[in-house]
Amino acid sequence: MIPPGSTIGIVGGGQLGRMLSIAAAQLGYRCHIFDPHPNPCAADVAAKFTRAEFDDIQALQGFAAEADIVTYEFENLPVEPLRLLGDKLKPGVRSLAIAQERAEEKTFIESTGARVAPWRPIDGLDDVRSAVSELGLPLVLKTRCYGYDGKGQAWVRSADELDAAWDAIGRAPAIAEAAVAFITEYSVILCRWADGRHVFWDSPENEHRDGILHRSTVPGGEAVAAQVEEARAAALRIAEALDHVGVLTVEFFASADGPLVNEIAPRVHNSGHWTIEGAVTSQFEQHIRAICDLHPGLTGLTRGGATMENLIGSDIDRWPELVGERGVHVHLYGKDDARPGRKMGHVTRVIR
Numbered sequence: 526m527i528p529p530g531s532t533i534g535i536v537g538g539g540q541l542g543r544m545l546s547i548a549a550a551q552l553g554y555r556c557h558i559f560d561p562h563p564n565p566c567a568a569d570v571a572a573k574f575t576r577a578e579f580d581d582i583q584a585l586q587g588f589a590a591e592a593d594i595v596t597y598e599f600e601n602l603p604v605e606p607l608r609l610l611g612d613k614l615k616p617g618v619r620s621l622a623i624a625q626e627r628a629e630e631k632t633f634i635e636s637t638g639a640r641v642a643p644w645r646p647i648d649g650l651d652d653v654r655s656a657v658s659e660l661g662l663p664l665v666l667k668t669r670c671y672g673y674d675g676k677g678q679a680w681v682r683s684a685d686e687l688d689a690a691w692d693a694i695g696r697a698p699a700i701a702e703a704a705v706a707f708i709t710e711y712s713v714i715l716c717r718w719a720d721g722r723h724v725f726w727d728s729p730e731n732e733h734r735d736g737i738l739h740r741s742t743v744p745g746g747e748a749v750a751a752q753v754e755e756a757r758a759a760a761l762r763i764a765e766a767l768d769h770v771g772v773l774t775v776e777f778f779a780s781a782d783g784p785l786v787n788e789i790a791p792r793v794h795n796s797g798h799w800t801i802e803g804a805v806t807s808q809f810e811q812h813i814r815a816i817c818d819l820h821p822g823l824t825g826l827t828r829g830g831a832t833m834e835n836l837i838g839s840d841i842d843r844w845p846e847l848v849g850e851r852g853v854h855v856h857l858y859g860k861d862d863a864r865p866g867r868k869m870g871h872v873t874r875v876i877r
């Protein structure tokens with residue numbers, strides 16, 4: 526057990542690190558953020574900040590030596606330097622390595638018995654052509670690495686878009702995935718302890734705009750209710766196969782013939798932000814509890830449910846109106862540059 530008063534190292538200094546640090550501080554821990562940017566938003570609320578590149582082994586080892594436990598809040602991290610942290614890193618490098626490479630991720634998910642949309646590995650234009658004839662159209666190309674929030678993705682809707690799509694993803698190693706005619710999207714957010722104990726939160730139904738999460742709603746609709754049991758079983762098999770410790774999020778498509786895994790995130794997730802006010806224990810606090818081996822907190826709803834809406838780019842300009850709305854919980858991440866597509870904050874409305 527890592528007791529309160531200890532230092533938790535967090536690799537990555539974005540909003541997830543910020544909300545983890547706030548939750549950790551409430552439990553009496555000190556957080557130390559490791560990030561290459563000059564003023565990452567997590568550093569504003571943490572006890573210490575080290576600015577260094579993620580592959581700066583010396584800096585990473587110094588940071589880890591000062592910490593009692595290290596976690597990460599971002600999956601596009603070089604794996605090899607983190608491997609040197611051994612058991613001090615929770616979740617372990619395996620969760621990270623699998624989640625950051627889409628072909629490995631899909632293969633791994635299928636190996637646990639969960640289903641994904643039909644897909645093919647892509648290493649060149651010929652592979653794209655074969656994928657079109659085998660999977661049909663439309664399909665989506667997704668780069669194997671460094672994709673998030675719809676980045677590194679290009680749709681092919683007709684045969685004449687094939688070259689442009691391959692160019693659009695920078696001719697990088699990719700996968701091609703058949704379009705899923707989904708009823709809706711949802712996620713299973715779970716937290717697992719090293720001894721196998723685990724908890725789930727209610728599954729949010731997720732609405733995306735331009736490939737970015739727009740809104741999460743709990744409870745989800747009928748399709749979510751009908752599929753969540755099977756989806757939870759699949760997510761738990763994934764967590765167990767990874768020997769994952771901490772929060773794991775599995776995003777699903779609700780298809781007409783059941784849950785299809787879209788992707789996994791070995792960390793707290795945007796679709797779980799509603800848990801801060803909408804659940805007895807938030808995903809952030811629970812992650813800290815699990816990596817420090819404290820007792821699991823309750824995950825039930827505090828009220829009838831919740832909706833979480835992201836503030837993306839210039840949405841942040843609505844903050845005066847939002848803070849004036851009765852009962853809304855406004856979270857602003859303290860980022861200065863409201864670029865289009867950048868997650869600047871979120872609001873949660875708890876359903877009474």
Ligand code: AMP
Pocket residue numbers: 642665667672673674675676702703704705706710733736737776787788
């Ligand atoms: P991803 O980055 O893979 O999570 O994709 C972002 C969003 O794009 C998803 O949440 C879906 O809304 C949409 N999307 C991704 N892949 C597919 C697919 N194979 N079929 C239909 N929609 C997709």
